[in-house]
Amino acid sequence: MKVEAHDLVMTYGDVRAVDGISFTVEPGEFFGLLGPNGAGKTTTLEILEGLRRPDSGRASVDGVDPGRRDPRLLRRIGVQLQASAFFEKLTAREQLDTFGSLYGAPRERTDALLETVGLTEHAGILADKLSGGQRQRLSIACALVNDPDLVFLDEPTAALDPQARRNLWDVLARLNESGRTVVLTTHYMEEAETLCDRVAIVDRGRVLAIDSPAALVRGLDRPVQISLAPGTLDAAQARALPGAEAVDVDEVAVRVSTRNPAPVLTALAERDALDGLSVRGATLEDVFLDLTGREYRA
Template sequence: MSLARGTTIQVEGLVKSYDDLVAVDGVSFDVARGEFFGILGPNGAGKTTTLEMVEGLREPDAGTVRLLGESPWPRNPKLLPRMGVQLQASAFFEKLTAREQLQTFGALYGVRGSRIDEMLELVGLSDKASTREDKLSGGQRQRLSIACALVHDPELVFFDEPTAALDPQARRNLWDVLREVQSRGTTVVYTTHYLDEAEVLCDRVAIMDAGRILAMDTPAALVRGLDADTRVALPEGVLSAVEARGLPGADRVQDGEGELVMSTRRPAALLQALAERDRLDGVSVRTATLEDVFLNLTGREYRA
């Protein structure tokens, strides 16, 4: 299998089983050079197993992977300087400061000097350079882990749920770091449980479940394909349900807790009617999101 021009990763028919469990079942996708590509799915969907086979950490039972024009399995030393990997669980060297951690990782690739300071600045840890890793916060440790994956300036980097267990502020700070990484021309492959960040960060996403890719496209195209209603909500008391049902575009009206919700396929007509009646105070409009696409494809049942 030859690698198409401008393509960083090409995966065809990837399969991995463990006894009777088929963890990855015929997965195929391409990733373009410089693309931010997301792999989404519930617990047990096969995301991490897929990444591990693409990275060359696990042998596929069937299928092929081309990574930067090379096969990653058996372990390919030529690929190691060209790729960076941040796993779900990161391990650091004990009792080393943030700078020393980066220097140690960098030394594996012959990286020294100003590159260490550049990475500390990129992830916002310049003021923590002399702080031991075990004294950093969870968000700071995640940023240090990202810096370690990037210290040798790879062409391609894999992030496996890098924002898991972070508070909202730390997550948003990491988004800025990830945007900056891509802006430098690095190809990013990314798994996450957070649909909002995938919608913001990813150029394209693949939604997986039960080891298969169910849909793959840009977040906007996937949302458009859902063809879902727009929800227009008003605070309780602004408009009665009877009045709402008489408005153009109000296809369904439902009294909720403290609000009146109208579902519509003609949001412009409905909002114009509300404006003409001076009923726009407190209005909120919710269109479909990538989360709606995800739930529509994978279901709503709880996954342990």
């Protein structure tokens, strides 16, 4: 399913939460919205989901305005909100059975989804007794209960431990590989680099950059940092390496910055100085900080 945002604007009083955001998500694409707190990500997602009407601009999902709440469109969309509320006094299994009944989903889909999100052993526990991470996984299962063609996920792994987060990445990747379109917001740059075909970095309600994670990183033109164990080379020897642009030597490491790492690594190999070596290039997090800054946000 194709998703389009055309010059979306949304204000809350004097705050312009969304200020002319435009992008297109192609069918079958895994697309990420990245930005600091208050950047306008969730509001943009809610407009595309049909939960909010923009002050101006146009949203389109498969050629249809989601704000019309067309039942034929809604049956093809799965939504996981940033904060989810469950029915009181229902277990995890009963929550999924209830959501599934609204879509006419077969009962056996509940078992499959519980296994998918790792909640089979907790199926009989009341939702309000689940941990935060378990509730987050249950909310994702509820978003998938109708076997949607398009899935919106608002910070789906925010409350998960690293193991659960990695397992869920596998679930989301398989979901996308099966032909579904996935649109998510996340604060985890590694998550976006791993999963997303393209990302849009937004701040103060505007799109600052949009491309594949790899292309955004290449465009940063940040030097590669090669770190060596302390004492491997002295400062003069490090500066003499071919391609070295900057050198920093302390009691922790010898660090060589370069935009042309091949000759540096070749020279180090010739010196038999590769033990303990690490190479760090720019990442999507570097792009994010370069575009949005480092100041604290309320």
